[in-house]
Amino acid sequence: MELTNKSLGTPRKKTYRFRTSQWLLLGAGMLSAGMLGGMPAARAQSSGGVPGYPRPTIHTQQAYSPFDSFTSRWTRADARQIKARSSLTNPTGGNSLPARLTMPDIPADFPQTNPDVWIWDTWTLIDAQANQFSYNGWEVIFSLTADPNAGYTFDDRHVHARIGFFYRRAGIPASRRPRNGGWIYGGHLFPDGASAKVFGSTTLTESAEWSGSTRLVRAGDNHVTVFYTALGFNRTADGTNISPPVAIISKANGTIHSDLRHVWFSGFNDHKPLLQPDGVYYQTGQQNEFYSFRDPFTFEDPAHPGYTFMVFEGNTAGERGARDCTAADLGYRSGDPYAENLDDVLNSGATYQKANIGLAVALNKSLTKWRFLPPLISGNCVNDQTERPQVYIKDGKYYLFTISHRTTFAAGIDGPDGVYGFVGNGVRSDFKPMNWGSGLVLGNPTDLNQAAGSDFDPNPLQNPRAFQSYSHYVMPGGLVESFIDTVENRRGGALAPTVQINISGQDSAINLAYGQNGLGGYGDIPANRANIDLVAFLQDLRSGGDTTVSNPLVALASVGQ
Numbered sequence: 001m002e003l004t005n006k007s008l009g010t011p012r013k014k015t016y017r018f019r020t021s022q023w024l025l026l027g028a029g030m031l032s033a034g035m036l037g038g039m040p041a042a043r044a045q046s047s048g049g050v051p052g053y054p055r056p057t058i059h060t061q062q063a064y065s066p067f068d069s070f071t072s073r074w075t076r077a078d079a080r081q082i083k084a085r086s087s088l089t090n091p092t093g094g095n096s097l098p099a100r101l102t103m104p105d106i107p108a109d110f111p112q113t114n115p116d117v118w119i120w121d122t123w124t125l126i127d128a129q130a131n132q133f134s135y136n137g138w139e140v141i142f143s144l145t146a147d148p149n150a151g152y153t154f155d156d157r158h159v160h161a162r163i164g165f166f167y168r169r170a171g172i173p174a175s176r177r178p179r180n181g182g183w184i185y186g187g188h189l190f191p192d193g194a195s196a197k198v199f200g201s202t203t204l205t206e207s208a209e210w211s212g213s214t215r216l217v218r219a220g221d222n223h224v225t226v227f228y229t230a231l232g233f234n235r236t237a238d239g240t241n242i243s244p245p246v247a248i249i250s251k252a253n254g255t256i257h258s259d260l261r262h263v264w265f266s267g268f269n270d271h272k273p274l275l276q277p278d279g280v281y282y283q284t285g286q287q288n289e290f291y292s293f294r295d296p297f298t299f300e301d302p303a304h305p306g307y308t309f310m311v312f313e314g315n316t317a318g319e320r321g322a323r324d325c326t327a328a329d330l331g332y333r334s335g336d337p338y339a340e341n342l343d344d345v346l347n348s349g350a351t352y353q354k355a356n357i358g359l360a361v362a363l364n365k366s367l368t369k370w371r372f373l374p375p376l377i378s379g380n381c382v383n384d385q386t387e388r389p390q391v392y393i394k395d396g397k398y399y400l401f402t403i404s405h406r407t408t409f410a411a412g413i414d415g416p417d418g419v420y421g422f423v424g425n426g427v428r429s430d431f432k433p434m435n436w437g438s439g440l441v442l443g444n445p446t447d448l449n450q451a452a453g454s455d456f457d458p459n460p461l462q463n464p465r466a467f468q469s470y471s472h473y474v475m476p477g478g479l480v481e482s483f484i485d486t487v488e489n490r491r492g493g494a495l496a497p498t499v500q501i502n503i504s505g506q507d508s509a510i511n512l513a514y515g516q517n518g519l520g521g522y523g524d525i526p527a528n529r530a531n532i533d534l535v536a537f538l539q540d541l542r543s544g545g546d547t548t549v550s551n552p553l554v555a556l557a558s559v560g561q
């Protein structure tokens with residue numbers, strides 16, 4: 001059986017026949033305008049807009065309290081800039097994306113990260129400020145994984161997803177690692193059956209573990225907390241949902257260990273359900289069986305010490321397809337000759353696409369009790385999915401990065417699979433979509449003309465470049481990791497080459513001097529900080545150095561990376 005978006009939560013815009021949730025970075029380096037190739041010209045263009053297209057909405061970037069009820073909008077006028085700017089790139093007809101916003105083509109001879117496991121959404125070991133840690137000399141990552149030999153297809157893997165972990169020695173440059181990044185698979189993170197316990201007695205046929213962030217509780221010891229999405233399915237044998245999937249943002253505590261040869265985890269037996277959508281801010285499965293509610297990422301905001309916040313993927317609450325998008329959601333400036341008529345938009349099917357990026361605040365220190373706050377940003381009548389959101393603070397600006405699909409844009413709007421970004425002056429802000437107000441930060445090398453009308457075939461094997469990589473995650477220094485979905489006629493399930501984006505104010509540009517033509521090492525996911533568990537470290541020294549801690553020299557070598 002193939003996983004269809006109908007079975008799992010993504011209504012598509014009418015014209016498509018379609019089959020089928022980080023970062024708080026403090027004090028990253030300053031960038032000079034000269035590093036951002038092509039930007040002065042881009043800025044000059046944006047003042048006049050693109051002939052034939054509307055102008056983007058004016059966003060003030062004004063900061064609000066996280067507890068205020070202001071929700072910023074990614075408007076149709078904003079998102080239409082993607083196509084507008086792509087048309088400028090190719091005035092004679094083609095419609096590829098501007099190079100500085102395009103992920104370079106991944107070669108078809110890419111290495112599997114591990115032949116025994118498909119891997120996709122991947123994240124790192126971080127602290128509350130999103131520093132990315134090695135542990136006792138080992139780099140550690142967490143990925144959604146599935147078994148390629150279990151008899152289901154690559155597209156049906158989501159229903160079987162388990163969080164797995166990988167590790168490798170820290171401090172080795174990509175050029176000296178094996179081509180696949182050298183990640184050693186450590187197995188499933190949670191004991192079998194542990195995550196299913198959050199569903200209690202709910203009737204389910206399958207459960208899965210979706211994204212995903214992992215917090216080091218305190219620098220200097222080995223306690224970690226995983227925030228993830230527990231997914232419960234109740235399906236017939238052919239994969240049809242009997243009832244909407246149940247999504248519960250959950251958490252589990254565990255402990256990381258290492259020795260000279262490997263890394264392992266213990267604990268994770270007690271899984272706490274934290275949040276289910278409330279139907280007031282965040283859409284429920286009862287309101288829309290295709291709702292999205294997942295991908296928690298927790299962080300502390302330096303402007304609000306003492307609070308822990310969480311961003312996550314949600315949908316605007318209300319009945320599925322409700323005709324309640326407003327002129328503000330369309331976002332056209334008064335008198336814009338290219339503005340759409342609201343009724344036309346409401347009649348177009350766009351009302352099925354209402355993504356938001358949610359916010360919640362922890363009510364206790366053990367982070368087991370949370371309260372919803374109003375969404376940070378909505379994309380009503382724009383896009384249905386803003387996945388794996390992350391907060392990234394740089395040069396005093398607050399960036400919200402998220403990933404989205406071409407096929408989840410609303411009727412009348414087009415954009416590639418990839419990373420979208422918004423910049424403001426606080427966790428809650430009137431966020432301005434980056435890059436000409438469009439929101440696009442890094443897209444697959446797509447020809448947008450293909451999607452006009454119904455001639456875009458969303459089968460990855462028919463349109464591999466449009467689907468080459470997904471689930472990008474922005475790391476310190478603008479490094480971006482992702483996984484390979486499809487290249488030519490090969491399905492992936494492997495870590496993609498890391499790329500680098502230079503971020504400056506509202507603009508970003510891929511660094512084509514990074515790696516080879518912009519593509520760095522496969523799965524090059526370096527820690528930018530080292531964590532050494534001194535207790536385990538000293539115990540190990542006393543007992544001869546081969547039990548619970550890695551080689552002290554290796555551990556120390558990774559300090560200050």
Ligand SMILES: OC[C@H]1O[C@@](CO)(OC[C@@]2(O[C@H]3O[C@H](CO)[C@@H](O)[C@H](O)[C@H]3O)O[C@H](CO)[C@@H](O)[C@@H]2O)[C@@H](O)[C@@H]1O
Pocket residue numbers: 003004005008009010019020021120121144155158161210211212229294295313385387388405470471485
């Ligand atoms: O596995 C679920 C987690 O993955 C995320 C982000 O990658 O959601 C992805 C999503 O599936 C789409 O993305 C796939 C890319 O691999 C693509 O192949 C597929 O066609 C898409 O449907 O998974 C669900 C289920 O299909 C869908 O709603 C998402 O868009 C993340 O949000 C999840 O935690």
